[in-house]
Amino acid sequence: MPSSTGGEQYVADIWVTGGKTLADVNDDIAAPIERFPTKKWWVCFITAILVFSLGAALSTDMFTSGLGVLGLNQPNGWGVFIVNFVFWVGIGHAGTLISAILFLFRQKWRTAINRSAEAMTIFAVTTALIFPVIHTGRPWYAAFWLLPYPNQRHLWVNFRSPLLWDVFAVGTYFTISLVFWFVGLVPDLASIRDRAKNPIRKFIYTVLSLGWRGSNKSWSHYEIAYMLLAGLSTPLVLSVHSVVSFDFAVSNLPGWHTTIFPPYFVAGAVFSGFAMVVTLLVIAREMFNLKNYITLNHLEKMNKIIMATGMMVGYAYSCEFFIAWYSGSSFERFAFINRAFGPYWWAYWIMATCNVMIPQVFWFKKCRTSIPIMFVISLFVNIGMWFERFVIVVTSLHRDFLPSNWRYYVPTFYDWGITLGSFGWFFIWFLIFCRVLPAIAMAEVKGVMAVEGGTSHSPDQNKSEVPAHV
Amino acid sequence: MSKQNLAGVMGIYENPHILVEAMDQVRKANYRYFDAYTPYPVHGLDAAQGLKRSPLPFITFSAGLTGCILGFYLQYWTSVIDWPLIVGGKPMNSWPAFVPVMFECTILFAGLATVVGMFLLNRLPNQHRKAFDPRLTNDQFALVIEASPGVDEVPSSAQKQSKTYKPFLESEVQEFLRRTGAKEVKSVYTEEWF
Numbered sequence: 001m002p003s004s005t006g007g008e009q010y011v012a013d014i015w016v017t018g019g020k021t022l023a024d025v026n027d028d029i030a031a032p033i034e035r036f037p038t039k040k041w042w043v044c045f046i047t048a049i050l051v052f053s054l055g056a057a058l059s060t061d062m063f064t065s066g067l068g069v070l071g072l073n074q075p076n077g078w079g080v081f082i083v084n085f086v087f088w089v090g091i092g093h094a095g096t097l098i099s100a101i102l103f104l105f106r107q108k109w110r111t112a113i114n115r116s117a118e119a120m121t122i123f124a125v126t127t128a129l130i131f132p133v134i135h136t137g138r139p140w141y142a143a144f145w146l147l148p149y150p151n152q153r154h155l156w157v158n159f160r161s162p163l164l165w166d167v168f169a170v171g172t173y174f175t176i177s178l179v180f181w182f183v184g185l186v187p188d189l190a191s192i193r194d195r196a197k198n199p200i201r202k203f204i205y206t207v208l209s210l211g212w213r214g215s216n217k218s219w220s221h222y223e224i225a226y227m228l229l230a231g232l233s234t235p236l237v238l239s240v241h242s243v244v245s246f247d248f249a250v251s252n253l254p255g256w257h258t259t260i261f262p263p264y265f266v267a268g269a270v271f272s273g274f275a276m277v278v279t280l281l282v283i284a285r286e287m288f289n290l291k292n293y294i295t296l297n298h299l300e301k302m303n304k305i306i307m308a309t310g311m312m313v314g315y316a317y318s319c320e321f322f323i324a325w326y327s328g329s330s331f332e333r334f335a336f337i338n339r340a341f342g343p344y345w346w347a348y349w350i351m352a353t354c355n356v357m358i359p360q361v362f363w364f365k366k367c368r369t370s371i372p373i374m375f376v377i378s379l380f381v382n383i384g385m386w387f388e389r390f391v392i393v394v395t396s397l398h399r400d401f402l403p404s405n406w407r408y409y410v411p412t413f414y415d416w417g418i419t420l421g422s423f424g425w426f427f428i429w430f431l432i433f434c435r436v437l438p439a440i441a442m443a444e445v446k447g448v449m450a451v452e453g454g455t456s457h458s459p460d461q462n463k464s465e466v467p468a469h470v
Numbered sequence: 471m472s473k474q475n476l477a478g479v480m481g482i483y484e485n486p487h488i489l490v491e492a493m494d495q496v497r498k499a500n501y502r503y504f505d506a507y508t509p510y511p512v513h514g515l516d517a518a519q520g521l522k523r524s525p526l527p528f529i530t531f532s533a534g535l536t537g538c539i540l541g542f543y544l545q546y547w548t549s550v551i552d553w554p555l556i557v558g559g560k561p562m563n564s565w566p567a568f569v570p571v572m573f574e575c576t577i578l579f580a581g582l583a584t585v586v587g588m589f590l591l592n593r594l595p596n597q598h599r600k601a602f603d604p605r606l607t608n609d610q611f612a613l614v615i616e617a618s619p620g621v622d623e624v625p626s627s628a629q630k631q632s633k634t635y636k637p638f639l640e641s642e643v644q645e646f647l648r649r650t651g652a653k654e655v656k657s658v659y660t661e662e663w664f
Contacts, residue, residue, distance in 0.1 A: 021609065022509065022608065022609030023608055023609040026607075026608050026609070148544065148548060154552075154553065155553070156548035156549070156552065156553055157548075158557055159545045159548065159549055159567065159568060159571060160549075160557050160558060160560060160564055160567040162570075164571070165570040165571060165574075168570065168571045168574040168575070169570065169574050171574075171578075172574040172575075172577055172578040172581075175578060175581070175582070176577060176578065176581040176582075179581060179582065179585045180581070182585075183585055183588070186594075187509075187510070187607065190601070190607045191509070191607040191608060193607075194601060194604035194605075194606075194607045194608065195604065195608065203664075206663055206664075210589070210594045210595035210596065211594065211595055211596030211597060211599070211600075211601075211663055212594065212596075212607075213507060213596070213599065213601045213602070213606070214507050214508055214509060214601075214606055214607055215505045215506065215507050216505055216506040216507070216508060216511075216512070216515050216516070216519055216521070217505055217519075217521065217592070218592040218594075219508065219510075219511040219512075219515075220511075220516050220521050220524055221524045221526055221588050221591045221592050222511070222588060222592065223511050224523070224524040224526045224527065224588075225524075225526055225584050225585065225587070225588035228526065228527060228530050228580075228584045229581060229584055229585070232530075232534075232577050232580055232581045232584070233581075235573075235577070236574075236577045236581075239570070239573060239574070239577075243570055243574075246570070443509060443510040443511075444510070446509055446510040446609075447510040447511060
């Protein structure tokens, strides 16, 4: 908080600025849902559809011609698709961290961002799930191979394989994130329903809100349910990226076979996810006029988390090198020297620069609170984290134990096009979300406003007291 | 809106502090059915209303335990009983490898049961009782003294017949709510959503 004149003074954090009343919260947050989309929105939406169409067309071509159109070769059996899978699952983790872990730690500032971050989680996991499925080459067989169900072949899936653990982990993660998100939405959908004038909208939101009336007996069960879901999601989110890291760590390949992977992946996931949240919210607060709800104060808090988790992944990078040397295994040492100074040196240093060095500017409050700087840095972190997964997947695979087996991996136009298409897919959903559902948890924001001292009761008096950021 | 389906009498309050105090008085006045309707969960209202803690954690725990056992049993049955197959030189019942799936099943069952349990306890989806006032999901706080059990009532708690309650008389209740500081008092009627 900005220090008042005349020395240090503790000022309680204010999470809604501009002297808003409870009714203003409904008006402001429901506004984007109740008006026609703006031109800016249509430009974004049509761009997203075009980008997705490119990916869809390339994927269709890939299904008909085979996986040979990709850059995959021997020994690089995993490429950009697996990179994308890990990247997108990781993006989702920030949403659960904000909605569940920050809830358990009573971090009130989460109320402004949890709804959109959870939406991001769901769309990111949906995007992630595309990749292992299309990576099979024949996605219509994926259900055969992935799910344990009684079948005429009398075969079961292999429960000792981390790839199968992944099916359960990501599947559970998606399901629980979805219901958690929906439970959070119910009271807000009821708010939208009660202010709806158009009968069709009223009907739709009546059904979606399940007839919620906000009775205190309901709230009493609701709050316990919310807390339980937060308590369940917390170990779940930690398990998901741990299990994703098992895909690598359980194998015997140098560069993958390390015990640091689960915590390292989880920290990296939160890191990349927060960067994505900052990217999206900087745009959304501008587009939908939510600056009094998603304040600089919120963004600064997120930037602090970006810096902290960035240093955690930096620690993991150096720890890996130390253990490679300390292990005394020549293969292990080679894998890491090759990672930083081998043919893929450029990928390694893009990763190290974007993830470890660039976020260090957040030590300065000026940078933490500057919208253009944080936006650029969040993009760098997104790029850096994509390259982190590229480094993990490709540099470990391309030079394995036998030098005669070594080969360089170059992604083709298909790899890049489908990757780009996944961003289109993600943004299609996110843009629709911003249009049809309240992007901020209205009921929760009102609860936080009440704790601040009843903004609702004396709006005129509060208007002068509440500092307006931005 | 006929007089036959009178749901109760509603008082609307300026802010949650007055609501909590009014709720305390309503409970002490010994009315049979009453509830508050608020745009967000108001602190201290549960105690003022005399609500017991939700039984939901027991549902969650039992479902989690069930999920854990079923998760193990699925893996044990497929790997040891139905089609024993040696994979990676591990024993048939290689339970440490089963832990991740057991864990995920625990969370899946517990999480879904929590949501379903909450919906059942709250009688959601609720088709039959329309919201009393659209302002109650916006910025107003209401207290309703009901003529009959509300839709959100858990039947088990409504079964306690040992106490004698104050009878519901429309005009008397209206007067009572006005005295508790309601800025607006009106009778509300049961309506369907559609």
